[in-house]
Amino acid sequence: MKLLVLPPHRDVTLVPDAPQGWHVVDVARDFCRRVLSDAALTESIDDRVTGTATPQSMRELLLLRSARTLLGRESRRGHAFDVGGTATSLLTANPSQSLAGQPPSGRDGVDDHTRLRAIGAVLTAISGPPNGIRLRLDDLELEDGTTERSADVLRALGQPAPFTEDLARAAERFTQAERVRLWLERDQQLPAAAWLARACPQDVPLEVAGPFAAAHRKVLARMPMFQRAEFIDDAAPLHWRVAPLLGEPRADSLLWIPESLDLLVYAPPLPLDEHDALLFEETEPRDLRTLTTKQVLGACTPDELKVFTRGGPWGGHVMLGSLGHAEALIEGGCRVAVVGFCAVSGGRVMDPYGYWHNTHVLVQGAQRLRAAGVRLVAEWWVGAPGVDEAVLEETLSALASEPLFDHVAGVRPFHWSLEHRGIERASMEPLPSPPDRDLARSQPFEAPNTIPTSRLPEVLANLSTRLMQRAPLNPGRVAGANLRGPTAFPHMMILTVDYSEHSPIRLDDDCALVQLPASLDGAPKPTWYAANLRTGTVLAMDARLAPKLSTLDRPTQVSEVLGAVPEAQRQKLVNTLVAKTVLTRVHE
DSSP: OOOEEEEESSTTTEEEEEOOEEEEEEHHHHHHHHHHHHHHHHHHHHHHHHSSSOOOHHHHHHHHHHHOOOHOOOOOOOOSSTTSSSSHSSSSSSTTOOOOOOOOTTTTHHHHHHHHHEEEEHHHHHOOTTSEEEEEETEEEEEESOOSSHHHHHTTTOOOTTTHHHHHHHHGGGGOOOOEEEEOSGGGHHHHHHHHHHHHHHTTTTEESSSSHHHHHHTTTGGGGGGEEOOOTTOOOOOOOOTTSSOOOOTTEEEEEEEGGGEEOOOOOOOOOOHHHHOOOOOOEEEEEETTTTTTTOOEEEHHHHHHHSSEEEEEEEEOOGGGGHHHHTTEEEEEEEEEOOOETEEEEEEEEEEEEHHHHHHHHEEEEEEETTTEEEEESSSSSTOOOOHHHHHHHHHHHHHSSSEEEEEEEEEOOOOTTTTTOTEEEOOOTTTTTTOOOOOOEEEEOOOOOGGHHHHHHHHHHHHTTTOOOOSSSSSGSSOOOSSSOOOOOOOOOOOOOTSSSEEOOTEEEEEEESSTTTSOOOOEEETTTTTTOOOOTTTTHHHHHHOOSOOOOOOHHHHSHHHHHHHHHHHHHHTTSSSOOOOO
C-alpha cells in the first residue's frame, strides 16, 4: 500500500481527494480528533486541576473549560460536534443555492465560527511549555526559533510536541507500506514531517512532495532525515474539499482552491473574425490536467478552470482582479471567493501584488456575484509598500461608507512572497535576507511611506479591534471559516433595534463562565471567570452571580436571572456585562 501522509499542522477543515493508487494518512486531522475527544479533554482538564496551580496551568484550564462549555452548549442545541458542521450546515443542502441568503448572525449563523474558536482554544492550551511548539487554529510556532530556519526545526525534534503520539501511531503503519510520501503544503508542517521522515524504515522508499517541498527542495534535501528521500517535483496538486472534522466530505462538498495557486479567473476573449484571424493566432486553451506542484493556476477561463475543478462547485482564493470578471467566476462554478487587498484610496483598491483596480468596476462585479449567491470574503494585508497609516485610515472609512465585500475576515501582515519577487513594485527595494533563514517564505524590503516593521503589531491589533466593533472576525485563516458568517450589507443583516430594559438576555455565543480551582495568577482561591473566545475578554465574576449566568443559554428575562440583585443596580450590571461581551440582549 502506498501511503500519502499529511503531517500536522495544517488546515484541518480540508481533506484531499486521494490520488489513484494512494491511501491518505491524515495525521493532522487524527491529532485534532484525538485531543478534542471527550476522554482527551477530560484528561487535559484533570491534569491541570490536580497539578500545581500556576499562572500557566490556570490559563490553560480556562481555555480548556471554556472550549468544552461552548462545544457542550452546541450539543445541547442539537448540533453535531465537528469542525465546520456537516456539509449542509457549511453550505446548503443544494450547492447551487445562495450562500448570501444564509443567516449572517444569530444562533444558526455563527455556530461554525464558535466551534472553530473552541478548537483553537484547545490547541493553544495543550501546546504550552514544556512543548517545543505552540499551536493555534491556523498556525504553528517554535518555542525557540522559527520554521524558516532548518537548524531550529532540527532542534525542535528533541523537544516534546502535543502530536508526538499521533506521529508514532502513523509511523507504525510505515513498516507495511510499499512507499511513503510526505506531503508538505507549508512550513508549519516541517517539525512533524521531519519526525515522520526520521521514523520511516530504511527499506521503505520515502518521497517528499507538495508546494512547500517543491519550493524549498535544495534546503530540505540537506536535512539528515530527508537526504535519502526522493523529491517528486512533478506531482499533481491535491484537490482539497471542505469537510467536517468528524466525517468525510460528501459528494457535493465544496472543492477549495488554496491561495498558493494564484488563481485569476477572467472572461475568454471573443473569437477572432476572419480579418483578425489572418493577423493573430487564437490562444490555445490550457490543459490543467498536467498541472504540477511547481506551477500555479494563474489566469484561467471558466472552461479551463472546470477541467481542474472537474466541473463542480468550488470556493477559495482568487486574485482581486477576478471581481472584474464576475460572470466568468459564476460560470466557472465559484460559490465562495476569498480575495486579498492592501488599501482603498482615491477610488481605487490595491491588491497584494501592488496593482490598483478601479473601485467602481470591483463594486459592480461584487454586486453581480452577490446576486448570484456567491459569498465574497476579503483579507486585509497590512504593511504593503507605500501604504502608510493615513492610507489605512482612509481604507477603514471607505470600507464603512461603501462596503465592497460581504465580510472582512481579518488583517494579516503583508509579506513579499519569494514566488512573487519578479513582480516589480515602484519604490520598493529588496533587503538581504538573514543568511541563516534558509527556509524563508518572504523577501525583506524597504519602501517610502510604509509602516515600520516595529510598529506593525500595534497597527494590526488596532485595526483588528476596530473591525471587530463592526462585525466578528474569522477565528483563523482556515477554509471552513469563510463559508458562512456575518455580512456587511444591511439588507442581509438582522435589523438594528433599540433594546429596552425588558429585552431578554443570554450568554454571548462565544462566552463561557467557568470556575477554576485557583485565580489566574496562581493564588489558591477558587474563582469564577467569564471568557469570550472571540473578543479575548476575561472577567473575574462574583461567585454568587456566576453559577446562575453560566447556564444562560436561552433568552431569559433579566428579573428571572438577576432577581437577587437590587432592581436599581440590575440594568447597570447588564449594561456592563453586555459591553464586556459576556451577555447579549435578544430582540423577540
